[in-house]
Amino acid sequence: MKRLAPFMLGWLMLLFGNPASADLTIEITKGSDEAIPIAVVPFGGQQLPEDIAQIVSDDLAHSGQFDPLSRSTLIASPTTSDEVRYRDWRAVDSNYLVVGQASQTDQGYRIQFELMDIYGERRMLGEAVNVSANQLRSGAHYISDKVYEAITGIRGAFSTRIAYVTAQGAADSRRFALHVADADGHNSQQILSSREPIMSPAWSPDGDKLAYVSFESGNSAIYIQNLATSQRVQVTSFPGINGAPTWSPDGRKLAMSLSKDGQPEIYVMDIGSRSFQRLTRNDSIDTEPSWAPDGDSLVFTSDRSGGPQLYRYSLGSGESQRLTFTGNYNSRGRYSPDGETLFMIHRGNSGFSVAKQNLDNDRLTILTDSQWDESPSVAPNGSMVIFATQQGNNGVLGVVSADGNASYRLPSAEGDVREPAWSPFMN
Amino acid sequence: MKFKPYAKSLAVAVSLAVMAGCSSSGGTQDGSMDGTTAGGQGQGGVTTGQGVSGGQASGSQVGAGQRAGIPDVRTIYFDYDKDTIRPEFESVLNEHAEYLRNHSNAQVVLQGHADERGTREYNLGLGERRAQSVERYLSVQGVSSSQVDVVSYGEERPAVQGHSEQAYAKNRRVVIAY
The missing domain is CATH 3.40.50.10070 (TolB, N-terminal domain)
Structure with a gap:
């Protein structure tokens, strides 16, 4: 007989103390x-x-x-x-x-x-x-x-969670918030709110923490927040951009984009020692790093060729190699859990869509037909990709199956929803 | 199904506390713990947990910007995917340059913005390029670099909502904030 352990005791305690914030609902679109x-x-x-x-x-x-x-x-x-x-x-x-x-x-x-x-x-x-x-x-x-x-034969990912950012209100009264909810949009919980932008939530591999970017100090800075305790720590606040944090598979390092040298470059920070290693070195924008599942390389966005394209940085050789050649805009790469597929935002004829590239034959497949897709994040079993898109004038979350055959949306009753991040397995 | 012991959360909390206590070896401003409980009030009108915040926005330039003599036009616009200063905005920047040269105590933050197209973190880079382009222009006009800061908001703070070219044109901008 099984006993379901409370994998997020902290959530439940918070839920008791406060009513849940507005849940997301699901509308199947395909x-x-x-x-x-x-x-x-x-x-x-x-x-x-x-x-x-x-x-x-x-x-x-x-x-x-x-x-x-x-x-x-x-x-x-x-x-x-x-x-x-x-x-x-x-x-x-x-x-x-x-x-x-x-x-x-x-x-x-x-x-x-x-x-x-x-x-x-x-x-x-x-x-x-x-x-x-x-x-x-x-x-x-x-x-x-x-x-x-x-x-x-594939592990289910229904017991996972999603993090996302909301923005409500216009101009000076705009309010940004970071939320965590069940993968089906229920049990949403606000974990941070601010009058300044919040960006780029990223789950630690153990599912206990989120790294994110917050502008609360007047400039971008990267924070790590423990979800069960709400305790958090600011880990970078360099002059310029402090952006795009992502965890190494072993949870010991954060890759990020810092522009303290004049333009955004990819850095890796050792979380324990707070030492930094600079990976890229050129005049272009280098950002949106993400680790390969084996931890040996990172994919990142660079416009060194003129427009944004995806590159792989090998930690062994220190060399960067261009991965995408289809179209003039490919950014925000994310690996499938098996490392064989790269999901990204691709600009095609209709606009910005979620696409995937098979890394064996480099074939690119467009998965969505929407115009304003952003922020793809892959479920831990590789079966689905959650992303941000637009419905009317509102930002909503969408989910598409990795083969593109099925999709649904997670609209919110209020405000913009964006920057979803799918959690690792929680149990 | 395995248990997820509460002790594990505690261990993480402790390790975060240790991180916070460590001296920085990377030149960063070392973080202090805040928001230790749900509803805790941090800086900049920030609230962790589910608490309701009455905090005020940080970084607001209202007030300081009302000083006499500061040029009225404080926003210039850019072409799509470009960071070059359009000729019609050179006179605007020249006025700011003159003001800053004559008021060596005045400080500006150049806030760079992008339209919504493309990915957010990449757009942070585009907004920064525009703000840096204005920074270089002011520098050539003799403004001291110590008077100028650059912040990029990317597509996070649109001036106008919507998906029209008109909205995009209003959002690709640099705001000169005193």
Whole structure:
């Protein structure tokens, strides 16, 4: 039996002290033709304040890889595998079936769930998870992770979080804020607010801290904030730009862009010793560094060729090599977790879109058809990319599957939302 | 599923505190801890956690800018992806240069801005290029470098909202803030 550990105790304490800030909602904008039909039957047993089956169904739908049956087409209401008649579910063309039931415990709830392969007529999963009353959504995301992994073979990323920046109000009354929410936009929590711009949140590899840029001192400066305690420390405040922090895979270093030498250059700071190593040296803008998953190189944006293009800096040789040659604007590169694909912002005929480049054959594929995309950030399982875009005159977050076949948006009820950063796995 | 012990968070808090206490070896202004609890008030109207802030904005130039004699026009505009001073704004900069030469105690911050197109951190670089272009112009006009600071806001502080060319033209600017 599993017990769901509170992976962010601090969040829950903050939530009790203050009402959650406005959550983001999800609107599916594009579904995949290849999505797998799956039935998620409403869970039986103890009535719960959250609809576990609906949360699981929504998670699977958002991935673009599943096409959950609508509730009205569910042909029966089994809550355990014993009650399942496989031919019923073949009749409605469902490849898989999720059933479950809940019971009350001293500490909260115990949720049992099972996954069935309808055509193979076999049970693929059977597990129980214990959660406290305020962790029911987390429990549901855990079930989604398990179901997703059992069917696709890829670890689910539904229990992860996103960080993002909001801006509200005009001109002098403009207010910037940094938030963290569940990957589906729920449980949003404001962790910093300021009258001056906040930029470029970046998760530490352990998911405990965010590095970001804040202009609160009158100029850009880089901060590291512990999420559980809200404690934070300013780590750079050089003259000029202090921008684009990103963590090394081992969490010991921050790469960043500093213009204290006259123009933005890539630096690496050792967090423990606060010593700096300058990587680039030329008259161009060098910024937006990001580490390769193996930690041996960084990708960064440079306009040394005239317009912004992506380059790889090898920490071993100290050499930079240009990676992108398609089009005259490619920036803000981010590696897939396997290091084989580079996601970026590419300017094409329609505007600025999310694109990916296969690093084996250097082929570039445009994933979105929007005009003003920014800030791509890859889910820790590599299946989805979250990015910022525009809807009317509002900044919103969008998510696109890594193959471009499915997408959804996370609009906010108020103000601009931008600069999303997808967390690492939290558990 | 593994437990995520609370002790781990504490360990991180301690290590951050140690970092804060270390002397800087990189020439940075060493950070002090602030906002130790949710709702703590930092500098510049900044609030960590969920608290409601009544703090005032920092870095506001209102007030100082009302001194007599400072040229009225304090914003100049740039072409797309360019940092060259357009000829029609040379007279504006010449007036500021004259004022600064005659008032050696006056200080300006050149605030560089970009339009929204392209990525944010790259646009920080573009805004800085524009502000540096104005800085060089003022320097050639004899203004002391000690009177001039440069800050780039990139696309973070648009003068006009919207996706039109008109809005973009108003946002590609350098503000000369006294």
